[in-house]
Amino acid sequence: MQKATLTILGCGSALPTRKNFPSAQILEIRDKQFLIDCGEGTQIRMRQMGVKANRLGHIFISHLHGDHCFGLIGLISSFGMLNRTAELHIHAQADLEKLMETQLQYFCADLPFKVIFHPINPRKHELIFEDRSVQVFSIPLKHRVPSCGFLFEEKPRDRHIIREMIDFYNIPTWRILKIKQGEDFETDEGEIISNEQLTVAGDLPKRFAYCSDTAFSEKIIPIIEGVDCLYHEATFMETEKRRAKETYHSTARQAAEIALKANVKKLIIGHYSARYIHQNELLEEAKTVFENTVLGEDLTVYDM
Amino acid sequence: MQKATLTILGCGSALPTRKNFPSAQILEIRDKQFLIDCGEGTQIRMRQMGVKANRLGHIFISHLHGDHCFGLIGLISSFGMLNRTAELHIHAQADLEKLMETQLQYFCADLPFKVIFHPINPRKHELIFEDRSVQVFSIPLKHRVPSCGFLFEEKPRDRHIIREMIDFYNIPTWRILKIKQGEDFETDEGEIISNEQLTVAGDLPKRFAYCSDTAFSEKIIPIIEGVDCLYHEATFMETEKRRAKETYHSTARQAAEIALKANVKKLIIGHYSARYIHQNELLEEAKTVFENTVLGEDLTVYDM
Numbered sequence: 001m002q003k004a005t006l007t008i009l010g011c012g013s014a015l016p017t018r019k020n021f022p023s024a025q026i027l028e029i030r031d032k033q034f035l036i037d038c039g040e041g042t043q044i045r046m047r048q049m050g051v052k053a054n055r056l057g058h059i060f061i062s063h064l065h066g067d068h069c070f071g072l073i074g075l076i077s078s079f080g081m082l083n084r085t086a087e088l089h090i091h092a093q094a095d096l097e098k099l100m101e102t103q104l105q106y107f108c109a110d111l112p113f114k115v116i117f118h119p120i121n122p123r124k125h126e127l128i129f130e131d132r133s134v135q136v137f138s139i140p141l142k143h144r145v146p147s148c149g150f151l152f153e154e155k156p157r158d159r160h161i162i163r164e165m166i167d168f169y170n171i172p173t174w175r176i177l178k179i180k181q182g183e184d185f186e187t188d189e190g191e192i193i194s195n196e197q198l199t200v201a202g203d204l205p206k207r208f209a210y211c212s213d214t215a216f217s218e219k220i221i222p223i224i225e226g227v228d229c230l231y232h233e234a235t236f237m238e239t240e241k242r243r244a245k246e247t248y249h250s251t252a253r254q255a256a257e258i259a260l261k262a263n264v265k266k267l268i269i270g271h272y273s274a275r276y277i278h279q280n281e282l283l284e285e286a287k288t289v290f291e292n293t294v295l296g297e298d299l300t301v302y303d304m
Numbered sequence: 305m306q307k308a309t310l311t312i313l314g315c316g317s318a319l320p321t322r323k324n325f326p327s328a329q330i331l332e333i334r335d336k337q338f339l340i341d342c343g344e345g346t347q348i349r350m351r352q353m354g355v356k357a358n359r360l361g362h363i364f365i366s367h368l369h370g371d372h373c374f375g376l377i378g379l380i381s382s383f384g385m386l387n388r389t390a391e392l393h394i395h396a397q398a399d400l401e402k403l404m405e406t407q408l409q410y411f412c413a414d415l416p417f418k419v420i421f422h423p424i425n426p427r428k429h430e431l432i433f434e435d436r437s438v439q440v441f442s443i444p445l446k447h448r449v450p451s452c453g454f455l456f457e458e459k460p461r462d463r464h465i466i467r468e469m470i471d472f473y474n475i476p477t478w479r480i481l482k483i484k485q486g487e488d489f490e491t492d493e494g495e496i497i498s499n500e501q502l503t504v505a506g507d508l509p510k511r512f513a514y515c516s517d518t519a520f521s522e523k524i525i526p527i528i529e530g531v532d533c534l535y536h537e538a539t540f541m542e543t544e545k546r547r548a549k550e551t552y553h554s555t556a557r558q559a560a561e562i563a564l565k566a567n568v569k570k571l572i573i574g575h576y577s578a579r580y581i582h583q584n585e586l587l588e589e590a591k592t593v594f595e596n597t598v599l600g601e602d603l604t605v606y607d608m
Contacts, residue, residue, distance in 0.1 A: 015382055016348045040378040041345045044320045066381045066411045074344040077370045078319055099410055106403055107370045 004029040004154070004206045004304035006229065009045035011270030011296040013235050013249075014067045020298050021045055022067035023271060025231070026056070027152055027208055029304075030133040035059040036150060036210050042071035043078050049299055053079070058129060060136065061092035062212060063122065063147035069096065073103050080111040087114045091128055091136075093146060094119035122148035125223055139223050141214035143248045149212065151223060154205035165198045206304050209264075212271045215245065216254040221262045229304050230264040231296065233271035234282050240273075249273075252282040256289035266304075270296030308333040308458070308510045308608040310533065313349035315574030315600040317539050317553075318371045324602050325349055326371035327575060329535070330360070331456055331512055333608075334437040339363040340454060340514050346375035347382050353603055357383070362433060364440065365396035366516060367426065367451035373400065377407050384415045391418045395432055395440075397450060398423035426452035429527055443527050445518035447552045453516065455527060458509035469502045510608050513568075516575045519549065520558040525566045533608050534568040535600065537575035538586050544577075553577075556586040560593035570608075574600030 005028045012020025022039025026046075033056040035042070046053060061069050072090070079088065090096065097117040104115065120128050120138055123146065129136040132155070139149035158180035166176065171185055179185060180202075185193045209224040212233035224230055235249035244251050250258075252269055259267035267290055272279055279295055286293040294302065309332045316324025326343025330350075337360040339346070350357060365373050376394070383392065394400065401421040408419065424432050424442055427450065433440040436459070443453035462484035470480065475489055483489060484506075489497045513528040516537035528534055539553035548555050554562075556573055563571035571594055576583055583599055590597040598606065 014385055016351055018352050021348060040375070041348050044325060044345050047320055048322050064410070066378060070378045070381075071344070074370060074374045077374075081318055095410070099406055102403055102406060106368070106399070 004208070004228075006208065006231070006268070006302045006304065007049060007051065008268075008270065008296050008298055008300050008302070009042055009049065009051075010039050010298055011272065012039075012067075012298075013271045013273050014065070015274040016040070017274045020272060020274075022070070023062075023212060024071060025210070026051060027210075028055075029152065029154060029206060029208075031055065032057065032131075032134065034134075034136070034152065037062055037068040037212075038071040038075060039067045040070040040074075043075040045299065046075075049301075056088075057086060058089045058091065058136075060129075060150050060210075061090065061096060062141075062149060062210070063143060063145055064093055064095055064099070065145065065213070068213075073100065073107065076104070076111070076115060077108055079113065080108055084113045087116055089116050089118060089129075091118045091120050093122060120148065122146040137223070139209065139211060139220050141211060141220065142217040143213045143215065147213055149214065149220065149224075150210045151227070152206075152208045152210075154207070156205055157202035159195070159199035159202045161199050162197075165193075169193055169198075171198075208304060211258075213249060215248040216250050216258070218258070218261065221258065224258075224262045224264065226262070227264045229266045229268060229302070230259055230262065231268045231270060232258055234269035234286060235271050235273050237276070237282060237285055252285040253289055256286040256293055259286075259290040259293070265292065267293045268296045268302060269293060308512070308532075310512065310535070310572070310606045310608065311353060311355065312572075312574065312600050312602055312604050312606070313346055313353065313355075314343050314602055315576065316343075316371075316602075317537075317575045317577050318369070319578040320345070321578045324576060324578075326374070327366075327516060328375060329514070330355060331514075332359075333456065333458060333510060333512075335359065336361065336435075336438065338438075338440070338456065341366055341372040341516075342375040342379060343371045344374040344378075347379040349603065350379075353605075360392075361390060362393045362395065362440075364433075364454050364514075365394065365400060366445075366453060366514070367447060367449055368397055368399055368403070369449065369517070372517075377404065377411065380408070380415070380419060381412050383417065384412055388417045391420055393420050393422060393433075395422045395424050397426060424452065426450040441527070443513065443515060443524055445515060445524065446521040447517045447519065451517055453518065453524065453528075454514045455531070456510075456512045456514075458511070460509055461506035463499070463503035463506045465503050466501075469497075473497055473502075475502075512608060515562075517553060519552040520554050520562070522562070522565065525562065528562075528566045528568065530566070531568045533570045533572060533606070534563055534566065535572045535574060536562055538573035538590060539575050539577050541580070541586060541589055556589040557593055560590035560597055563590075563594040563597065569596065571597045572600045572606060573597060 009024040010021030023037040024042040232255040234252035313328040314325030327341040536559040538556035
């Protein structure tokens, strides 16, 4: 089975701490890498993790606060020095292209690859990216500035062949790909062997949702319903609930309530305020509501 | 005696590594902090070092390559969130202000302090900053783009009073500051006691020079002659001397030759190419020419 992993590069909030860089994470799925948010130091964290970015083609930026995008210029600049030639696609609110224009021209004039901006509308839930095996949808969030999360959905995976049946009907190798994709098989005698006889269902497609930055918002529940893994911001604890509301952030408990109501399989929390030295407090708070909560930590890989 | 220290936040070159962030260092002298260069992640390193930046008023940027200035926007933005009110002065080539204008307006619209840019001409050796106790001069360097180093010079420190003599002449406290600054003393009887009888020379003013990025250039020698500490880039080893020349960088040996010819007291090397895993090789190379060479390392404080 192809693995799906989430590598957290940074899960701090606006002010970095000794432990946490600002937001950035890499979702690796179907042999592709997607970078979600790109706070200052993202390229440094990638180096520290030994992440080879040769399969990174698409970057998704949730919103235009510095702790979610200040790392882009350094990343792009370094990709240039490393002689990357593949196009780099940035999915973000339209303003970002204008904001980066001058610097890209000045610092990255001789870039050996193209940077292509794809504007997204953070107020709409819609398909914003699709390829052969993955779809990405925007998730409108509730923040001080327009902000959206991202839902990554694998397309259905191939069915597994039943080796004995393939041998029994003497099916040639060149037919197997199609059979994995659901075709029946016709023998030389004209007998139709149904796909169900030859295969079993493939692994279930994975679904991952990233929701940061956002206040508690039940509107996202139908969109993220049942995902394998939800990363939801938990900037504060309940003791700072008022501050969470004022700043349009969530508490750990609220993140867990969303996870519970959306019936997700696993919750990873992050985007912690710098005030929390002992982040386990945030984890404990979330766990009282949703048991399968995991503490997001920088430089950590999570299986999906 | 007031201490003078250099804190290296980052001494890598363009591509960050596991060990080295891009260029940034803090010179602390006469109870003031000066930030020299501000590569990506500077604010993160400051946090990691527990550097309180409340005495940081002036930033000096050597040249406009990303690894020397991409950390500015994040630093400024965070200073804003921390409610800094003191003006922040940035001494850099004039282009930098234009390059940062759009982003400052967008990301730092409500900054509670002023950011003031002071253009410097990297081709001239001249005084670019002065206050009561410190002077800073530009040092024209030789790089692919206009680049300049910085010479920090303390103004003469106060003389030390000879306590016994002060007591002997019964000199009132209110006169002592002036005597420390070199004044003679007149007794009630009209006798002039020369300053030399009352004081001994104060500690020698410290001088620190920062020279990065630059190819080997003997033109800087008269400017940095005899400094207490020279930070000089050593991007490559002699085995890569051709590459050093092509890219307008220096080898460790060349840095040491400059130190030797300029008769400096201590040399710190840095700005290492990411290719060198074992940076001690660079140190060894430099030491064959200039014994008192120290390996610059991130997150390290050096006494002057």
